[in-house]
Amino acid sequence: DQIWQGIWEQDRFPEEITTISKALREKLTAELPLALEVANDVSTDEGTTRKWVYRLHDGYTIETVLMNYEDRVTVCISTQAGCAMGCTFCATGQAGFSRQLTLGEVVEQVVRAGRAAAPRRISNIVFMGMGEPLANYDVTVGTIRALHHERGLSARNLTVSTVGIAPAIERLALEGLPLTLAISLHVANDAERDELIPINKRYNLERLYQACEVWRNETGRRISFEWALISGVNDTDQALYELAEYARPLGAHVNLIPLNPTPGFLVIGSPAARVRYFRDELEELGVNATVRRTRGRTIDAACGQLANVTNGKRRSIPVR
Incomplete structure:
Protein backbone atom coordinates (compact mmCIF):
# COMPACT_ATOMS: atom_id res chain seq x y z
CA ASP A 1 0.00 0.00 0.00
CA LEU A 32 13.29 -1.16 -11.15
CA PRO A 33 15.58 1.50 -12.65
CA LEU A 34 14.02 4.56 -14.25
CA ALA A 35 13.52 4.09 -17.98
CA LEU A 36 13.58 7.71 -19.17
CA GLU A 37 16.30 10.35 -19.21
CA VAL A 38 15.42 13.96 -20.02
CA ALA A 39 17.14 15.04 -23.24
CA ASN A 40 15.20 18.28 -23.71
CA ASP A 41 12.53 20.22 -21.80
CA VAL A 42 10.77 23.20 -23.40
CA SER A 43 7.66 25.25 -22.67
CA THR A 44 5.35 27.57 -24.60
CA ASP A 45 1.86 29.12 -24.42
CA GLU A 46 2.98 31.22 -21.43
CA GLY A 47 4.22 28.13 -19.66
CA THR A 48 0.96 26.21 -19.89
CA THR A 49 2.29 23.71 -22.46
CA ARG A 50 5.45 21.74 -21.76
CA LYS A 51 7.22 19.14 -23.89
CA TRP A 52 9.87 16.66 -22.87
CA VAL A 53 12.16 14.70 -25.16
CA TYR A 54 13.15 11.54 -23.30
CA ARG A 55 16.15 9.38 -24.15
CA LEU A 56 15.60 5.64 -23.73
CA HIS A 57 18.24 3.15 -22.57
CA ASP A 58 19.15 2.25 -26.17
CA GLY A 59 19.45 5.85 -27.32
CA TYR A 60 16.10 6.22 -29.06
CA THR A 61 13.99 9.20 -28.05
CA ILE A 62 10.30 9.81 -27.44
CA GLU A 63 8.22 12.86 -26.57
CA THR A 64 5.58 13.67 -23.96
CA VAL A 65 3.46 16.82 -23.77
CA LEU A 66 1.75 18.31 -20.69
CA MET A 67 -1.07 20.82 -21.24
CA ASN A 68 -2.55 22.93 -18.46
CA TYR A 69 -6.07 24.24 -19.00
CA GLU A 70 -8.24 26.17 -16.57
CA ASP A 71 -10.51 23.18 -15.95
CA ARG A 72 -8.16 20.23 -16.50
CA VAL A 73 -4.61 18.98 -16.86
CA THR A 74 -3.94 16.73 -19.85
CA VAL A 75 -0.85 14.69 -20.68
CA CYS A 76 -0.22 13.35 -24.19
CA ILE A 77 1.90 10.19 -24.09
CA SER A 78 3.81 8.11 -26.64
CA THR A 79 3.49 4.35 -27.12
CA GLN A 80 6.22 3.79 -29.71
CA ALA A 81 9.57 5.30 -30.64
CA GLY A 82 8.63 6.54 -34.08
CA CYS A 83 5.69 5.16 -36.05
CA ALA A 84 5.27 2.68 -38.90
CA MET A 85 1.94 4.02 -40.17
CA GLY A 86 3.57 6.50 -42.56
CA CYS A 87 0.83 9.15 -42.59
CA THR A 88 2.10 11.78 -45.00
CA PHE A 89 1.13 14.84 -42.92
CA CYS A 90 2.53 13.57 -39.59
CA ALA A 91 6.12 14.26 -38.55
CA THR A 92 6.30 11.05 -36.51
CA GLY A 93 5.23 8.98 -39.50
CA GLN A 94 7.75 10.76 -41.70
CA ALA A 95 10.53 9.89 -39.22
CA GLY A 96 9.83 6.14 -39.40
CA PHE A 97 9.54 3.39 -36.78
CA SER A 98 12.24 2.50 -34.26
CA ARG A 99 10.66 0.18 -31.68
CA GLN A 100 7.77 -0.53 -29.32
CA LEU A 101 7.80 1.03 -25.87
CA THR A 102 7.54 -1.13 -22.77
CA LEU A 103 4.80 -0.77 -20.18
CA GLY A 104 7.28 0.87 -17.81
CA GLU A 105 8.37 3.42 -20.42
CA VAL A 106 4.77 4.44 -21.06
CA VAL A 107 3.68 4.57 -17.42
CA GLU A 108 6.78 6.53 -16.40
CA GLN A 109 5.76 9.31 -18.80
CA VAL A 110 2.58 9.75 -16.76
CA VAL A 111 4.39 9.68 -13.40
CA ARG A 112 6.91 12.29 -14.57
CA ALA A 113 4.16 14.50 -15.97
CA GLY A 114 2.30 14.20 -12.68
CA ARG A 115 5.36 15.44 -10.81
CA ALA A 116 5.63 18.43 -13.14
CA ALA A 117 1.91 19.24 -12.86
CA ALA A 118 1.96 19.48 -9.05
CA PRO A 119 0.20 20.83 -7.07
CA ARG A 120 -2.47 20.20 -9.72
CA ARG A 121 -3.40 16.63 -10.59
CA ILE A 122 -3.50 15.09 -14.05
CA SER A 123 -7.14 14.66 -15.00
CA ASN A 124 -6.93 13.46 -18.62
CA ILE A 125 -4.52 11.22 -20.51
CA VAL A 126 -4.48 10.99 -24.29
CA PHE A 127 -2.61 8.29 -26.20
CA MET A 128 -1.87 10.70 -29.04
CA GLY A 129 1.90 11.07 -28.82
CA MET A 130 4.43 9.23 -30.94
CA GLY A 131 3.32 5.92 -32.42
CA GLU A 132 0.13 4.00 -33.14
CA PRO A 133 -1.26 2.83 -29.76
CA LEU A 134 -3.16 -0.13 -31.20
CA ALA A 135 0.00 -1.40 -32.92
CA ASN A 136 1.43 -1.78 -29.40
CA TYR A 137 -1.82 -3.24 -28.16
CA ASP A 138 -0.86 -5.14 -25.01
CA VAL A 139 1.22 -2.27 -23.62
CA THR A 140 -1.50 0.28 -24.40
CA VAL A 141 -4.21 -1.77 -22.69
CA GLY A 142 -1.88 -2.63 -19.81
CA THR A 143 -1.19 1.07 -19.28
CA ILE A 144 -4.90 1.89 -19.37
CA ARG A 145 -5.66 -0.77 -16.77
CA ALA A 146 -2.84 0.46 -14.55
CA LEU A 147 -4.00 4.08 -14.78
CA HIS A 148 -7.63 3.11 -14.30
CA HIS A 149 -7.24 0.65 -11.43
CA GLU A 150 -4.02 1.78 -9.73
CA ARG A 151 -4.00 5.54 -10.21
CA GLY A 152 -7.76 5.76 -9.93
CA LEU A 153 -8.33 7.71 -13.14
CA SER A 154 -11.69 7.14 -14.73
CA ALA A 155 -11.32 5.34 -18.05
CA ARG A 156 -13.71 7.97 -19.38
CA ASN A 157 -10.86 10.46 -19.02
CA LEU A 158 -8.53 8.29 -21.12
CA THR A 159 -8.50 8.70 -24.90
CA VAL A 160 -6.87 6.29 -27.34
CA SER A 161 -6.16 7.56 -30.84
CA THR A 162 -5.76 5.25 -33.83
CA VAL A 163 -5.44 5.61 -37.60
CA GLY A 164 -7.94 2.79 -37.96
CA ILE A 165 -6.57 -0.70 -37.28
CA ALA A 166 -9.99 -2.31 -37.52
CA PRO A 167 -9.35 -5.69 -35.81
CA ALA A 168 -7.66 -3.97 -32.86
CA ILE A 169 -10.61 -1.58 -32.48
CA GLU A 170 -12.94 -4.56 -32.30
CA ARG A 171 -10.69 -6.27 -29.76
CA LEU A 172 -10.51 -3.11 -27.66
CA ALA A 173 -14.30 -2.89 -27.68
CA LEU A 174 -14.41 -6.17 -25.74
CA GLU A 175 -11.98 -5.08 -22.99
CA GLY A 176 -14.71 -3.58 -20.82
CA LEU A 177 -12.99 -0.20 -20.56
CA PRO A 178 -15.27 2.85 -20.99
CA LEU A 179 -12.53 4.93 -22.61
CA THR A 180 -12.84 7.37 -25.49
CA LEU A 181 -11.84 6.18 -28.95
CA ALA A 182 -10.52 8.82 -31.36
CA ILE A 183 -10.02 7.76 -34.97
CA SER A 184 -7.70 9.78 -37.19
CA LEU A 185 -10.01 9.84 -40.19
CA HIS A 186 -8.99 13.00 -42.08
CA VAL A 187 -10.47 11.83 -45.41
CA ALA A 188 -13.75 10.00 -46.06
CA ASN A 189 -13.07 8.52 -49.50
CA ASP A 190 -10.72 5.61 -50.10
CA ALA A 191 -8.77 7.03 -53.04
CA GLU A 192 -7.52 10.06 -51.11
CA ARG A 193 -7.24 8.29 -47.76
CA ASP A 194 -4.99 5.67 -49.37
CA GLU A 195 -2.59 8.50 -50.19
CA LEU A 196 -2.67 10.28 -46.83
CA ILE A 197 -3.00 7.25 -44.53
CA PRO A 198 -1.43 4.12 -46.08
CA ILE A 199 -3.05 1.70 -43.59
CA ASN A 200 -6.31 2.47 -45.40
CA LYS A 201 -5.14 0.15 -48.20
CA ARG A 202 -5.35 -2.69 -45.68
CA TYR A 203 -8.38 -1.56 -43.67
CA ASN A 204 -10.47 0.60 -45.97
CA LEU A 205 -13.30 2.88 -44.93
CA GLU A 206 -15.93 0.16 -45.20
CA ARG A 207 -13.90 -2.16 -42.95
CA LEU A 208 -13.24 0.69 -40.53
CA TYR A 209 -16.95 1.49 -40.46
CA GLN A 210 -17.69 -2.10 -39.46
CA ALA A 211 -15.22 -1.80 -36.58
CA CYS A 212 -16.86 1.47 -35.51
CA GLU A 213 -20.22 -0.28 -35.39
CA VAL A 214 -18.74 -3.00 -33.18
CA TRP A 215 -17.30 -0.34 -30.88
CA ARG A 216 -20.59 1.50 -30.60
CA ASN A 217 -22.63 -1.66 -30.04
CA GLU A 218 -20.26 -3.22 -27.48
CA THR A 219 -19.34 -0.12 -25.47
CA GLY A 220 -22.21 2.30 -25.97
CA ARG A 221 -19.51 4.97 -26.24
CA ARG A 222 -19.49 7.65 -28.91
CA ILE A 223 -16.59 7.67 -31.36
CA SER A 224 -14.60 10.80 -32.16
CA PHE A 225 -13.26 11.38 -35.66
CA GLU A 226 -10.13 13.53 -35.91
CA TRP A 227 -9.98 15.70 -39.02
CA ALA A 228 -6.86 17.80 -39.64
CA LEU A 229 -8.03 20.46 -42.09
CA ILE A 230 -5.65 20.81 -45.04
CA SER A 231 -6.24 23.73 -47.37
CA GLY A 232 -7.61 22.58 -50.72
CA VAL A 233 -7.35 18.89 -49.79
CA ASN A 234 -9.96 17.91 -47.22
CA ASP A 235 -11.65 21.24 -46.50
CA THR A 236 -13.73 21.31 -49.69
CA ASP A 237 -17.51 21.07 -49.80
CA GLN A 238 -17.17 17.59 -51.31
CA ALA A 239 -14.97 16.46 -48.41
CA LEU A 240 -17.46 17.97 -45.99
CA TYR A 241 -20.38 16.03 -47.44
CA GLU A 242 -18.38 12.78 -47.53
CA LEU A 243 -17.49 13.22 -43.86
CA ALA A 244 -21.07 13.98 -42.88
CA GLU A 245 -22.34 10.89 -44.71
CA TYR A 246 -19.76 8.73 -42.95
CA ALA A 247 -20.04 10.16 -39.44
CA ARG A 248 -23.76 10.84 -39.08
CA PRO A 249 -25.08 7.23 -39.08
CA LEU A 250 -22.51 6.36 -36.40
CA GLY A 251 -23.49 9.30 -34.22
CA ALA A 252 -19.81 10.23 -34.21
CA HIS A 253 -18.35 13.48 -32.93
CA VAL A 254 -15.89 15.30 -35.20
CA ASN A 255 -12.84 17.10 -33.83
CA LEU A 256 -11.59 19.63 -36.37
CA ILE A 257 -7.89 20.42 -36.10
CA PRO A 258 -6.21 23.06 -38.28
CA LEU A 259 -3.24 21.21 -39.79
CA ASN A 260 -0.01 21.83 -37.89
CA PRO A 261 3.04 22.42 -40.10
CA THR A 262 5.66 19.69 -40.55
CA PRO A 263 8.85 19.90 -42.66
CA GLY A 264 8.03 16.92 -44.89
CA PHE A 265 4.49 17.89 -45.93
CA LEU A 266 4.47 21.06 -47.98
CA VAL A 267 0.86 22.14 -47.66
CA ILE A 268 -0.86 24.52 -45.28
CA GLY A 269 -3.69 24.27 -42.82
CA SER A 270 -7.08 25.73 -43.63
CA PRO A 271 -7.63 29.39 -42.71
CA ALA A 272 -9.68 30.10 -39.59
CA ALA A 273 -12.72 31.24 -41.56
CA ARG A 274 -12.80 27.96 -43.49
CA VAL A 275 -12.45 25.96 -40.27
CA ARG A 276 -15.46 27.75 -38.79
CA TYR A 277 -17.44 27.24 -42.01
CA PHE A 278 -16.62 23.53 -42.01
CA ARG A 279 -17.76 23.19 -38.40
CA ASP A 280 -20.98 25.13 -38.95
CA GLU A 281 -21.89 23.17 -42.08
CA LEU A 282 -21.29 19.85 -40.33
CA GLU A 283 -23.65 20.95 -37.58
CA GLU A 284 -26.25 21.87 -40.21
CA LEU A 285 -25.86 18.38 -41.67
CA GLY A 286 -26.54 16.77 -38.31
CA VAL A 287 -22.97 16.03 -37.19
CA ASN A 288 -21.71 17.30 -33.84
CA ALA A 289 -18.39 19.08 -34.43
CA THR A 290 -15.93 21.16 -32.45
CA VAL A 291 -12.66 22.91 -33.27
CA ARG A 292 -9.77 21.76 -31.13
CA ARG A 293 -7.66 24.51 -29.67
CA THR A 294 -4.07 24.19 -30.90
CA ARG A 295 -1.40 24.02 -28.20
CA GLY A 296 2.38 23.74 -28.43
CA ARG A 297 2.82 24.56 -32.12
CA THR A 298 5.87 26.79 -31.56
CA ILE A 299 7.80 23.97 -29.87
CA ASP A 300 6.69 21.18 -32.26
CA ALA A 301 4.42 19.80 -29.54
CA ALA A 302 1.10 20.05 -31.38
CA CYS A 303 -0.77 17.19 -33.07
CA GLY A 304 1.33 15.59 -35.80
CA GLN A 305 4.53 17.44 -34.91
CA LEU A 306 6.24 15.00 -32.54
CA ALA A 307 9.34 13.63 -34.25
CA ASN A 308 12.29 13.34 -31.86
CA VAL A 309 13.55 16.90 -32.15
CA THR A 310 16.43 17.82 -29.86
CA ASN A 311 18.48 20.98 -30.18
CA GLY A 312 16.64 21.86 -33.37
CA LYS A 313 17.52 18.60 -35.13
CA ARG A 314 14.95 16.05 -36.26
CA ARG A 315 16.11 12.51 -35.60
CA SER A 316 14.91 9.05 -36.58
CA ILE A 317 17.97 7.17 -35.33
CA PRO A 318 19.25 6.57 -31.79
CA VAL A 319 20.56 9.63 -29.97
CA ARG A 320 23.60 8.59 -27.94
Missing part, protein backbone atom coordinates in the same frame (compact mmCIF):
# COMPACT_ATOMS: atom_id res chain seq x y z
CA GLN A 2 2.81 2.43 0.84
CA ILE A 3 4.58 1.75 -2.46
CA TRP A 4 1.28 2.07 -4.32
CA GLN A 5 0.54 5.41 -2.66
CA GLY A 6 4.04 6.70 -3.28
CA ILE A 7 4.07 5.93 -7.00
CA TRP A 8 0.44 6.37 -8.00
CA GLU A 9 -0.90 8.97 -5.58
CA GLN A 10 2.22 11.04 -4.90
CA ASP A 11 4.11 10.60 -8.21
CA ARG A 12 7.28 9.61 -6.40
CA PHE A 13 10.13 7.48 -7.64
CA PRO A 14 11.01 4.45 -5.45
CA GLU A 15 14.03 6.14 -3.83
CA GLU A 16 11.76 9.01 -2.71
CA ILE A 17 9.17 6.92 -0.86
CA THR A 18 10.15 7.62 2.74
CA THR A 19 7.33 5.55 4.23
CA ILE A 20 9.22 2.35 3.39
CA SER A 21 12.59 1.19 4.70
CA LYS A 22 15.86 2.40 3.21
CA ALA A 23 16.74 -1.19 2.33
CA LEU A 24 13.50 -1.63 0.39
CA ARG A 25 14.01 1.71 -1.37
CA GLU A 26 17.47 0.63 -2.46
CA LYS A 27 16.18 -2.77 -3.60
CA LEU A 28 13.37 -1.21 -5.66
CA THR A 29 15.73 1.35 -7.19
CA ALA A 30 18.19 -1.37 -8.20
CA GLU A 31 15.58 -3.77 -9.57
Whole structure:
Protein backbone atom coordinates (compact mmCIF):
# COMPACT_ATOMS: atom_id res chain seq x y z
CA ASP A 1 0.00 0.00 0.00
CA GLN A 2 2.81 2.43 0.84
CA ILE A 3 4.58 1.75 -2.46
CA TRP A 4 1.28 2.07 -4.32
CA GLN A 5 0.54 5.41 -2.66
CA GLY A 6 4.04 6.70 -3.28
CA ILE A 7 4.07 5.93 -7.00
CA TRP A 8 0.44 6.37 -8.00
CA GLU A 9 -0.90 8.97 -5.58
CA GLN A 10 2.22 11.04 -4.90
CA ASP A 11 4.11 10.60 -8.21
CA ARG A 12 7.28 9.61 -6.40
CA PHE A 13 10.13 7.48 -7.64
CA PRO A 14 11.01 4.45 -5.45
CA GLU A 15 14.03 6.14 -3.83
CA GLU A 16 11.76 9.01 -2.71
CA ILE A 17 9.17 6.92 -0.86
CA THR A 18 10.15 7.62 2.74
CA THR A 19 7.33 5.55 4.23
CA ILE A 20 9.22 2.35 3.39
CA SER A 21 12.59 1.19 4.70
CA LYS A 22 15.86 2.40 3.21
CA ALA A 23 16.74 -1.19 2.33
CA LEU A 24 13.50 -1.63 0.39
CA ARG A 25 14.01 1.71 -1.37
CA GLU A 26 17.47 0.63 -2.46
CA LYS A 27 16.18 -2.77 -3.60
CA LEU A 28 13.37 -1.21 -5.66
CA THR A 29 15.73 1.35 -7.19
CA ALA A 30 18.19 -1.37 -8.20
CA GLU A 31 15.58 -3.77 -9.57
CA LEU A 32 13.29 -1.16 -11.15
CA PRO A 33 15.58 1.50 -12.65
CA LEU A 34 14.02 4.56 -14.25
CA ALA A 35 13.52 4.09 -17.98
CA LEU A 36 13.58 7.71 -19.17
CA GLU A 37 16.30 10.35 -19.21
CA VAL A 38 15.42 13.96 -20.02
CA ALA A 39 17.14 15.04 -23.24
CA ASN A 40 15.20 18.28 -23.71
CA ASP A 41 12.53 20.22 -21.80
CA VAL A 42 10.77 23.20 -23.40
CA SER A 43 7.66 25.25 -22.67
CA THR A 44 5.35 27.57 -24.60
CA ASP A 45 1.86 29.12 -24.42
CA GLU A 46 2.98 31.22 -21.43
CA GLY A 47 4.22 28.13 -19.66
CA THR A 48 0.96 26.21 -19.89
CA THR A 49 2.29 23.71 -22.46
CA ARG A 50 5.45 21.74 -21.76
CA LYS A 51 7.22 19.14 -23.89
CA TRP A 52 9.87 16.66 -22.87
CA VAL A 53 12.16 14.70 -25.16
CA TYR A 54 13.15 11.54 -23.30
CA ARG A 55 16.15 9.38 -24.15
CA LEU A 56 15.60 5.64 -23.73
CA HIS A 57 18.24 3.15 -22.57
CA ASP A 58 19.15 2.25 -26.17
CA GLY A 59 19.45 5.85 -27.32
CA TYR A 60 16.10 6.22 -29.06
CA THR A 61 13.99 9.20 -28.05
CA ILE A 62 10.30 9.81 -27.44
CA GLU A 63 8.22 12.86 -26.57
CA THR A 64 5.58 13.67 -23.96
CA VAL A 65 3.46 16.82 -23.77
CA LEU A 66 1.75 18.31 -20.69
CA MET A 67 -1.07 20.82 -21.24
CA ASN A 68 -2.55 22.93 -18.46
CA TYR A 69 -6.07 24.24 -19.00
CA GLU A 70 -8.24 26.17 -16.57
CA ASP A 71 -10.51 23.18 -15.95
CA ARG A 72 -8.16 20.23 -16.50
CA VAL A 73 -4.61 18.98 -16.86
CA THR A 74 -3.94 16.73 -19.85
CA VAL A 75 -0.85 14.69 -20.68
CA CYS A 76 -0.22 13.35 -24.19
CA ILE A 77 1.90 10.19 -24.09
CA SER A 78 3.81 8.11 -26.64
CA THR A 79 3.49 4.35 -27.12
CA GLN A 80 6.22 3.79 -29.71
CA ALA A 81 9.57 5.30 -30.64
CA GLY A 82 8.63 6.54 -34.08
CA CYS A 83 5.69 5.16 -36.05
CA ALA A 84 5.27 2.68 -38.90
CA MET A 85 1.94 4.02 -40.17
CA GLY A 86 3.57 6.50 -42.56
CA CYS A 87 0.83 9.15 -42.59
CA THR A 88 2.10 11.78 -45.00
CA PHE A 89 1.13 14.84 -42.92
CA CYS A 90 2.53 13.57 -39.59
CA ALA A 91 6.12 14.26 -38.55
CA THR A 92 6.30 11.05 -36.51
CA GLY A 93 5.23 8.98 -39.50
CA GLN A 94 7.75 10.76 -41.70
CA ALA A 95 10.53 9.89 -39.22
CA GLY A 96 9.83 6.14 -39.40
CA PHE A 97 9.54 3.39 -36.78
CA SER A 98 12.24 2.50 -34.26
CA ARG A 99 10.66 0.18 -31.68
CA GLN A 100 7.77 -0.53 -29.32
CA LEU A 101 7.80 1.03 -25.87
CA THR A 102 7.54 -1.13 -22.77
CA LEU A 103 4.80 -0.77 -20.18
CA GLY A 104 7.28 0.87 -17.81
CA GLU A 105 8.37 3.42 -20.42
CA VAL A 106 4.77 4.44 -21.06
CA VAL A 107 3.68 4.57 -17.42
CA GLU A 108 6.78 6.53 -16.40
CA GLN A 109 5.76 9.31 -18.80
CA VAL A 110 2.58 9.75 -16.76
CA VAL A 111 4.39 9.68 -13.40
CA ARG A 112 6.91 12.29 -14.57
CA ALA A 113 4.16 14.50 -15.97
CA GLY A 114 2.30 14.20 -12.68
CA ARG A 115 5.36 15.44 -10.81
CA ALA A 116 5.63 18.43 -13.14
CA ALA A 117 1.91 19.24 -12.86
CA ALA A 118 1.96 19.48 -9.05
CA PRO A 119 0.20 20.83 -7.07
CA ARG A 120 -2.47 20.20 -9.72
CA ARG A 121 -3.40 16.63 -10.59
CA ILE A 122 -3.50 15.09 -14.05
CA SER A 123 -7.14 14.66 -15.00
CA ASN A 124 -6.93 13.46 -18.62
CA ILE A 125 -4.52 11.22 -20.51
CA VAL A 126 -4.48 10.99 -24.29
CA PHE A 127 -2.61 8.29 -26.20
CA MET A 128 -1.87 10.70 -29.04
CA GLY A 129 1.90 11.07 -28.82
CA MET A 130 4.43 9.23 -30.94
CA GLY A 131 3.32 5.92 -32.42
CA GLU A 132 0.13 4.00 -33.14
CA PRO A 133 -1.26 2.83 -29.76
CA LEU A 134 -3.16 -0.13 -31.20
CA ALA A 135 0.00 -1.40 -32.92
CA ASN A 136 1.43 -1.78 -29.40
CA TYR A 137 -1.82 -3.24 -28.16
CA ASP A 138 -0.86 -5.14 -25.01
CA VAL A 139 1.22 -2.27 -23.62
CA THR A 140 -1.50 0.28 -24.40
CA VAL A 141 -4.21 -1.77 -22.69
CA GLY A 142 -1.88 -2.63 -19.81
CA THR A 143 -1.19 1.07 -19.28
CA ILE A 144 -4.90 1.89 -19.37
CA ARG A 145 -5.66 -0.77 -16.77
CA ALA A 146 -2.84 0.46 -14.55
CA LEU A 147 -4.00 4.08 -14.78
CA HIS A 148 -7.63 3.11 -14.30
CA HIS A 149 -7.24 0.65 -11.43
CA GLU A 150 -4.02 1.78 -9.73
CA ARG A 151 -4.00 5.54 -10.21
CA GLY A 152 -7.76 5.76 -9.93
CA LEU A 153 -8.33 7.71 -13.14
CA SER A 154 -11.69 7.14 -14.73
CA ALA A 155 -11.32 5.34 -18.05
CA ARG A 156 -13.71 7.97 -19.38
CA ASN A 157 -10.86 10.46 -19.02
CA LEU A 158 -8.53 8.29 -21.12
CA THR A 159 -8.50 8.70 -24.90
CA VAL A 160 -6.87 6.29 -27.34
CA SER A 161 -6.16 7.56 -30.84
CA THR A 162 -5.76 5.25 -33.83
CA VAL A 163 -5.44 5.61 -37.60
CA GLY A 164 -7.94 2.79 -37.96
CA ILE A 165 -6.57 -0.70 -37.28
CA ALA A 166 -9.99 -2.31 -37.52
CA PRO A 167 -9.35 -5.69 -35.81
CA ALA A 168 -7.66 -3.97 -32.86
CA ILE A 169 -10.61 -1.58 -32.48
CA GLU A 170 -12.94 -4.56 -32.30
CA ARG A 171 -10.69 -6.27 -29.76
CA LEU A 172 -10.51 -3.11 -27.66
CA ALA A 173 -14.30 -2.89 -27.68
CA LEU A 174 -14.41 -6.17 -25.74
CA GLU A 175 -11.98 -5.08 -22.99
CA GLY A 176 -14.71 -3.58 -20.82
CA LEU A 177 -12.99 -0.20 -20.56
CA PRO A 178 -15.27 2.85 -20.99
CA LEU A 179 -12.53 4.93 -22.61
CA THR A 180 -12.84 7.37 -25.49
CA LEU A 181 -11.84 6.18 -28.95
CA ALA A 182 -10.52 8.82 -31.36
CA ILE A 183 -10.02 7.76 -34.97
CA SER A 184 -7.70 9.78 -37.19
CA LEU A 185 -10.01 9.84 -40.19
CA HIS A 186 -8.99 13.00 -42.08
CA VAL A 187 -10.47 11.83 -45.41
CA ALA A 188 -13.75 10.00 -46.06
CA ASN A 189 -13.07 8.52 -49.50
CA ASP A 190 -10.72 5.61 -50.10
CA ALA A 191 -8.77 7.03 -53.04
CA GLU A 192 -7.52 10.06 -51.11
CA ARG A 193 -7.24 8.29 -47.76
CA ASP A 194 -4.99 5.67 -49.37
CA GLU A 195 -2.59 8.50 -50.19
CA LEU A 196 -2.67 10.28 -46.83
CA ILE A 197 -3.00 7.25 -44.53
CA PRO A 198 -1.43 4.12 -46.08
CA ILE A 199 -3.05 1.70 -43.59
CA ASN A 200 -6.31 2.47 -45.40
CA LYS A 201 -5.14 0.15 -48.20
CA ARG A 202 -5.35 -2.69 -45.68
CA TYR A 203 -8.38 -1.56 -43.67
CA ASN A 204 -10.47 0.60 -45.97
CA LEU A 205 -13.30 2.88 -44.93
CA GLU A 206 -15.93 0.16 -45.20
CA ARG A 207 -13.90 -2.16 -42.95
CA LEU A 208 -13.24 0.69 -40.53
CA TYR A 209 -16.95 1.49 -40.46
CA GLN A 210 -17.69 -2.10 -39.46
CA ALA A 211 -15.22 -1.80 -36.58
CA CYS A 212 -16.86 1.47 -35.51
CA GLU A 213 -20.22 -0.28 -35.39
CA VAL A 214 -18.74 -3.00 -33.18
CA TRP A 215 -17.30 -0.34 -30.88
CA ARG A 216 -20.59 1.50 -30.60
CA ASN A 217 -22.63 -1.66 -30.04
CA GLU A 218 -20.26 -3.22 -27.48
CA THR A 219 -19.34 -0.12 -25.47
CA GLY A 220 -22.21 2.30 -25.97
CA ARG A 221 -19.51 4.97 -26.24
CA ARG A 222 -19.49 7.65 -28.91
CA ILE A 223 -16.59 7.67 -31.36
CA SER A 224 -14.60 10.80 -32.16
CA PHE A 225 -13.26 11.38 -35.66
CA GLU A 226 -10.13 13.53 -35.91
CA TRP A 227 -9.98 15.70 -39.02
CA ALA A 228 -6.86 17.80 -39.64
CA LEU A 229 -8.03 20.46 -42.09
CA ILE A 230 -5.65 20.81 -45.04
CA SER A 231 -6.24 23.73 -47.37
CA GLY A 232 -7.61 22.58 -50.72
CA VAL A 233 -7.35 18.89 -49.79
CA ASN A 234 -9.96 17.91 -47.22
CA ASP A 235 -11.65 21.24 -46.50
CA THR A 236 -13.73 21.31 -49.69
CA ASP A 237 -17.51 21.07 -49.80
CA GLN A 238 -17.17 17.59 -51.31
CA ALA A 239 -14.97 16.46 -48.41
CA LEU A 240 -17.46 17.97 -45.99
CA TYR A 241 -20.38 16.03 -47.44
CA GLU A 242 -18.38 12.78 -47.53
CA LEU A 243 -17.49 13.22 -43.86
CA ALA A 244 -21.07 13.98 -42.88
CA GLU A 245 -22.34 10.89 -44.71
CA TYR A 246 -19.76 8.73 -42.95
CA ALA A 247 -20.04 10.16 -39.44
CA ARG A 248 -23.76 10.84 -39.08
CA PRO A 249 -25.08 7.23 -39.08
CA LEU A 250 -22.51 6.36 -36.40
CA GLY A 251 -23.49 9.30 -34.22
CA ALA A 252 -19.81 10.23 -34.21
CA HIS A 253 -18.35 13.48 -32.93
CA VAL A 254 -15.89 15.30 -35.20
CA ASN A 255 -12.84 17.10 -33.83
CA LEU A 256 -11.59 19.63 -36.37
CA ILE A 257 -7.89 20.42 -36.10
CA PRO A 258 -6.21 23.06 -38.28
CA LEU A 259 -3.24 21.21 -39.79
CA ASN A 260 -0.01 21.83 -37.89
CA PRO A 261 3.04 22.42 -40.10
CA THR A 262 5.66 19.69 -40.55
CA PRO A 263 8.85 19.90 -42.66
CA GLY A 264 8.03 16.92 -44.89
CA PHE A 265 4.49 17.89 -45.93
CA LEU A 266 4.47 21.06 -47.98
CA VAL A 267 0.86 22.14 -47.66
CA ILE A 268 -0.86 24.52 -45.28
CA GLY A 269 -3.69 24.27 -42.82
CA SER A 270 -7.08 25.73 -43.63
CA PRO A 271 -7.63 29.39 -42.71
CA ALA A 272 -9.68 30.10 -39.59
CA ALA A 273 -12.72 31.24 -41.56
CA ARG A 274 -12.80 27.96 -43.49
CA VAL A 275 -12.45 25.96 -40.27
CA ARG A 276 -15.46 27.75 -38.79
CA TYR A 277 -17.44 27.24 -42.01
CA PHE A 278 -16.62 23.53 -42.01
CA ARG A 279 -17.76 23.19 -38.40
CA ASP A 280 -20.98 25.13 -38.95
CA GLU A 281 -21.89 23.17 -42.08
CA LEU A 282 -21.29 19.85 -40.33
CA GLU A 283 -23.65 20.95 -37.58
CA GLU A 284 -26.25 21.87 -40.21
CA LEU A 285 -25.86 18.38 -41.67
CA GLY A 286 -26.54 16.77 -38.31
CA VAL A 287 -22.97 16.03 -37.19
CA ASN A 288 -21.71 17.30 -33.84
CA ALA A 289 -18.39 19.08 -34.43
CA THR A 290 -15.93 21.16 -32.45
CA VAL A 291 -12.66 22.91 -33.27
CA ARG A 292 -9.77 21.76 -31.13
CA ARG A 293 -7.66 24.51 -29.67
CA THR A 294 -4.07 24.19 -30.90
CA ARG A 295 -1.40 24.02 -28.20
CA GLY A 296 2.38 23.74 -28.43
CA ARG A 297 2.82 24.56 -32.12
CA THR A 298 5.87 26.79 -31.56
CA ILE A 299 7.80 23.97 -29.87
CA ASP A 300 6.69 21.18 -32.26
CA ALA A 301 4.42 19.80 -29.54
CA ALA A 302 1.10 20.05 -31.38
CA CYS A 303 -0.77 17.19 -33.07
CA GLY A 304 1.33 15.59 -35.80
CA GLN A 305 4.53 17.44 -34.91
CA LEU A 306 6.24 15.00 -32.54
CA ALA A 307 9.34 13.63 -34.25
CA ASN A 308 12.29 13.34 -31.86
CA VAL A 309 13.55 16.90 -32.15
CA THR A 310 16.43 17.82 -29.86
CA ASN A 311 18.48 20.98 -30.18
CA GLY A 312 16.64 21.86 -33.37
CA LYS A 313 17.52 18.60 -35.13
CA ARG A 314 14.95 16.05 -36.26
CA ARG A 315 16.11 12.51 -35.60
CA SER A 316 14.91 9.05 -36.58
CA ILE A 317 17.97 7.17 -35.33
CA PRO A 318 19.25 6.57 -31.79
CA VAL A 319 20.56 9.63 -29.97
CA ARG A 320 23.60 8.59 -27.94
